[in-house]
Amino acid sequence: MKTKENSEEILSSLANEGFRITRLRKAIIGVFTGNGLPMSADELMEILRSGNTAFNKTTVYREISFLKERGVIQEIQFLHERVKRYELASLEHHHHLVCLRCNRVEDIVLENDLAEQERSILNSKGFKVTNHMLEFHGICRGCHS
Ligand SMILES: [Zn+2]
Ligand SMILES: [Zn+2]
Missing domain, CATH: 3.30.1490.190 (Ferric-uptake regulator, C-terminal dimerisarion domain)
Known part of the structure; x- marks a missing residue:
């Protein structure tokens, strides 16, 4: 899936708007730009864990809402499941x-x-x-x- 923005571009536009680029924020954006498929919060945390990124759940949920508010990711609710998924908003x-x-x-x-x-x-x-x-x-x- 083609993205209109890569990880570096997303990070630099957030930095330009005055937002801090924490290690976790950078890692999460890296996961979303690296994996095109819609991910649940749990799947995201699994990937972070396997990449040895330290986090706590609350911060990850907060980060997801932050990225959603900034229009970096969008929420998808599939009909067959309860869990919400997220993917980059800039995908084709x-x-x-x-x-x-x-x-x-x-x-x-x-x-x-x-x-x-x-x-x-x-x-x-x-x-x-x-x-x-x-x-x-x-x-x-x-x-x-
Ligand atoms: Zn199948
Ligand atoms: Zn369509």
Whole structure:
């Protein structure tokens, strides 16, 4: 998945706005820019732990809300699960393929996406679409072969 901003760019724009770049903040941004898939807070902490980054849970949750407020990451709530996930907000427009057997999530960029449908909604309903959400459910390659 292409990101419009890499880790260095995100860090320097936060620093320019006067925010401190703590070790944890840097590590978390590194995880989000390195792993394109939507992560839950628990998965994020697992990755931090495996990279030997010291943290406490409260600080990680606070950091997630900070990055969300700054528009660095966005929250995703999949229909099939309760837990919230997060991914970089600057990723190219895409959707998700959710495997109902193993819960694996893959990113998918659709050709032409829904621009044509959005135009026809504007024509037929006079409704100007500003965003849409779309989630594909099914069985992934690993689970059906
Ligand atoms: Zn699967
Ligand atoms: Zn779309």
